[in-house]
Amino acid sequence: MVDRRSLLAAGLSLGFAPRIAFARAATDRRFVFILQRGAADGLGTVAPVGDPAFAGQRGALAEPFAGATKLDGMFALHPALGAIGDLYRAREALFVHAVASPYRERSHFDGQNALETGSAQPYAIKDGWMNRLLGLLPPDEARAIAVAATVPMALRGKVEVASYAPSALPDASDDLIARVTRLYEGDAQLHALWAQATATRMLTGDLAADQGRNAAATGELAAKLIAPDNGARIAMIETGGWDTHAGQVGRLAAQLKGLDAMTAALKAGLGPLWAQTLVIVATEFGRTVRVNGTGGTDHGTASVAMLMGGAVRGGRVVADWPGLADATLYEGRDLKATGDVNAVVAGALAQHYGLDPARALAALFPASRATRPTEGLLRA
Helix, strand or coil, X not given: CCXXXXXHHCCCCCCCCCCCCCCCCCCCCEEEEEEECCCCCHHHCEECCCCCCHHHHHHHHHHHHCCCCECCCCCEECCCCHHHHHHHHCCCEEEEEEEECCCCXXXXXXXXXXXXXXXXXXXXXXXXXXXXXXXXXXXXXXXEEEECCCCCHHHCCCCCCEECCCCCCCCCCHHHHHHHHHHHCCCHHHHHHHHHHHHHHHHCCEXXXXXXXXXXXXXXXXXXXXXXXXCCCEEEEEEECCCCCECHHHHHHHHHHHHHHHHHHHHHHHHHHHHHEEEEEEECCCEEXXXXXXXXXXXXXXXXXXXXXXXXXXXXXXXXXXXXXXXXXXXXXXXXXXEEHHHHHHHHHHHHHCCCHHHHHHHHCCXXXXXXXXXXXXXX
16 A cells, blocks of 8 residues: 655655755656666577677577668667657667676676665675655655665665555465465455455566566556655656576566566556656676577676666666677676666756756766766756
8 A cells, every 4th residue: 555644754854965956946857767677688588689799609699680670770679669769760769788787796686785875795785776866856856766675775765655555475486475365365354454465476477477467566656656746756667577597588578578568558657757757777787798508698887778668868878888709708707897887877867857967976976987977868
């Protein structure tokens, strides 16, 4: 359930250090951050088919792009991303490739913490960059909600934030969940509570589940939560299932299909508000360039970030492309990071909310290696 008082309280606390000037007066702007937990394969999402080394390095992982429509002379979008491809052609989506956070190890938990807190070293910063963003905005726009069972690290901090579900389920198998569901069927009160909890688990879990219908429901829910004038203006959606160690071709296609359905539902649910919406999709790190022995990939470094929405100056792939030849790979195995995902996020948010770009980068991502945020990502 959504706690309306929590939603309203989210905009009341503005304490933040260092302090910088507020953004311009509140408008109908909306912002949604979608986190891909598990390290999404950027090379399998927006593929550099024009790179001479692509086919040889990727092997079977290059096959889905054999007939894929090219985005430009270098890159092609995975065929499962039909709706996102339509956004690209409508100039409402762009992709920023070969980017990573300052974190350079390959632990999921550490990488996610670094990404969500804006730090180079995991657990060095105690609050999240999205919560710090709230401290920079006018009260009418500083209302956020987590479309997740609990408030993720990116939204934790001084400003109070709501979540649409009161608690998370324990890490349990599907078989155990089914058995407990049968156990509670005869109890009217417990059955209702358990049904709500299992719905939460499904919505915030694997995007490949149920042919993407759960993912579409998440997008629809997020739109309902942030569309009302008195509701949240900012949302974070957690997605799982991106750790494709084995059988990646089919697995990643199903995941991307879910992401595509979520994005389409979010746009449809927001209606006219889509014109002033910014959606950012990012992951903690990428995956190895070469396929492993089980038809998957292992933990890597650089990946791709997606920016979507009517506010985006889309129809482009932004990349300082490092190449996929052996000599160009990071530590001989990964796509080399030539861009800072933190600079991308800070630049987009600074333009979206009318913040000073340099100060936004310093406040949201103090450990960024970039000297300035990425500019020109949104419409003027």
